[in-house]
Amino acid sequence: CPLTSGPESESAQEFGRYPNQQNWFPFCKVKRPGEVRKLSWQAVAHGADTVRFFQMKQSLGGCERFHGAVIAHDGTEESRVFKETAALGEELDRIGRRIMGSRIESRVAIMFDWQSYWSLEGCVGPTTGFNYPNEVHRFYRALWRRNVPVDMIASTTPLARLSQYDLAIAPALITVLPGVAETLEAYVADGGTFITGYMAGIHDEHDLVVPGGYPGKLRRLMGVWVEEIDALAPGETIEVHGGTVDAKGEIVASIIHREGAERLATYGGDEFYAGHSALTVNAYGKDKAYFVGTPLDETGMSAFMAPIIKELDLKSLDTPEDVSLSVRYGDGGTRYAFLINNSAADKRLCLSELNGGTELLTGTVINDLIELKPYGVDVIALR
Template sequence: MINASKPKIWYGGDYNPDQWEKPVWDEDMRMFKLAGIDVATLNVFAWAKNQPDEETYDFGWLDEMMDKLHAEGVGVCLATSTAAHPAWMARKYPDVLRVDFNGRKRKFGGRHNSCPNSPAYRKYSTRMAEKLAERYKDHPALLVWHISNEYGGYCYCDNCEAAFRDWVKARYGTLDEVNRVWNAAFWGHTFHDWEDIVSPSSLSEEWYGANGRTETTFQGISLDYRRFQSDSLLECYKLECDAVKTYTPDLPVTTNLMGAFKDLDYYKWAKHMDVVSWDNYPALDTPPSYTAMMHDLMRGLKGGQPFMLMEQTPSQQNWQPYNSLKRPGVMRLWSYQAVARGADTVMFFQLRRSVGACEKYHGAVIEHVGHENTRVFRECAALGEELGKLGDALIDSAVKAKVAILFDWENWWALEMSSGPTIALRYVDEAHKFYDALYRAGIAADVVSAEADLDAYDLVIAPVMYMTKRGVAAKLEQYTRAGGTFVTTYFSGIVDENDLVTLGGYPGELRSLLGIWAEEIDALLPEQRNRIVVKDGAFGLKPEYECSMICDLIHTEGAEVKAVYGDDFYAGMPALTVNKFGDGEAWYVATSPEPSFLQEWLPKLCAERGIEPLVASASEGVETTLRVKDGKEYLFVLNHNAQAASFDLGNRVGADLLTGRELPGGMAELAGRDVLIVRLK
């Protein structure tokens, strides 16, 4: 339990007193108390202040602030400060500076500018973590370690290139195997010496293509470079993690992730984190279902373990094209959305607005005006008071689901570097289509990797599973044979983990499970549409639906046809099939359907398997989810509409934790942007 040392939902955020004069500190303490702030993240970008030169370490300001926060009853999430190296390090050790995709060596500036394979960076970042851990290991304010900050970005320097060769050698052993998995005979790329291998960049294999996507002539090389860079940054994290664990073995360690962030394979990272934390920054027009999916993705990284909401803005951001204010009530609503889906903390970036540089217009609990008489502060204080009253009722509770959506970073990388069939195919968007259909129906879904225990789920959905990794097809067959229901889609089962096509017909290793053969794959132009024609009123669906983007031309090999295409030369060919497999069944959606098809079909598929919504009915824009602890169930109802909405509890009864309001079951109304947390009886 992350909150064991402070048993409540932690409330706070990033605090940068190193950017302010000391008279401000006392005023901040006063306002933290008014707002109910009880955890502050310190030292995120203070490396240059802490270490003014190679040999000198000065933690005087941090000593004072740790003591001051503890005296005020505020715990500390202590960062290692290594997210931005000092200027002296870039001058003295230029190997710490990254080389970009176009081969240009960076100068000092910005952040995330440290090469993960720089010996100097690894040496000094690890030493800084050691110094901090040794100094504060027994400090009563210290609650959790925060390693670096928002890891990301790739480097293409000589150090990375040399390390890539070593990584490839360790993974494949011989050049013969490298040449095989990369299909290096194509375009005369056969390698005869390890030194011939270079980083895939705009100087070699890659370029920026349509829609800003990275294109490559050799998917296998580029896929492995992404694995390597993710592993390289992970190694930097692990070095610092091991350093602090040496002194504080019992304190949890984390680093803040960023949802569906493409650069890093977060499933691999999560194995080395005591608790997952992440930064949630939806825009004004981000669908609530997308934010919900990101929370569920972060919760799924460690098998459903509660996570930390490390950052969100109290009001507006500074880096989006249009930085809208959060409307009244939205900050509270979105905070509880995180809690509803597994967060045991509610934390902000930032607690006080910066006075200068690029984040000076990023929202904060304490605005530039410097006092508590602002709308944002009042809302933050009200939420702080509520969270205090909730106590430990919700912390360490679990979110339960009977549906799983499989998500995979390496599949994402490979799919969007594929040279065809269409640039419109976006992995996260396709996964969200399926998630959104379940979300609208009030059906809970976990977002997990194929390594997860699938036996806990009655329905497993794998949207666009282009890559079938070793052992996954057998695992899915076992799951389905034992009575599970498996759903996958167009452009699935095409390649193995090396992005080599599985020969013998699509969908490769999934062919037996699905009972189909995909002969061809048609990519539709943006303005083109086809039709899904439903056979014999299956599931009580409408007679037909639109489909677009991609159409697999499939033949059945034992599967039953539930819908066919309505147009073009493949009219009458299967568009939706189901294959009986052991005691279960496997569905194939051969084309990208309009949203209404998934919104109507998936709930019916769930209902046949006894998977029911959490409430009998709800207005559009009302979100429901359930957390369970010690046999007690807590139903969250969140109204994302600006106006009041209704929902039907059916025969469920309980009382709202926030207000004490009794809910006797049946129809109930919820004000605009309001929240209920119903302890069910």
């Protein structure tokens, strides 16, 4: 069944969840009915074997007095949050042991790099527009919307493990730690596909600029020299046009000179670097390295990723907007498909791949039409 999504679970994984609103945002919305249940099952769908909550009782003082809890200031079991938490516990107790120990199978990895997080957001220039998690989301979203499973890994992941993936993506990898460039070169040379781009390779482990031109130690692998980085003001965009991509970039634009890489798309508009490469691909050993010169809008990122997903034959499946599908693989050929409605609206869909499966929470056998309530979850056992 080509219906997979989520990070790998190599052993029992625990997931922490807030039972209601947090307290540190400017506006702290309460979780909507069913939302905490949805988020908890989403964690299980993505590899967690247990779900725990912070916190049991809401504090009477201190900075977290308004942080949500299973037992709120009323001190009763009559609250909506308590009842929803208890009902979730009953569901997990009823079918959780059956699912526990099953695994996610991912062929794609995204490098979430803490040093790049700190370095990128701490930089004074070329822009204040970066939020590192948003850049990770920018790449991940194009895969999530196609229900392609993704593992989150460190940039320092050893070659032996990295080679298990067909595609590795390193969004905004501004800091390249010792040995990482060499590992990535070996990974691509031996048949792995790699994607990085804007702001990559600029700093070393001491947060110092690597001399000799951007993207530093990744320059040979990517086959490009980024001479300058133009900052785009909030709301300002730049056109990007290519064979499969017709999009807009934002935040920064890398002014790229190709050093062996092939051009996939160019900048449009009337800037002096219009016509320069915006997207490139470089053949390196047995495979390729893609350089994304500017943060693409959602449409552009989806169009950029589509041919890569197809070329690598990554199993994907289209589901309605805000409906996600993940699969965990158990022993004996059993698969557990988690169909989740991430919205506050009813959803109706038909997925032939799920026909004949049994929805474990209700015992219903799937036969074409599936209806999901707001924040609804179906856990379907397949053979």
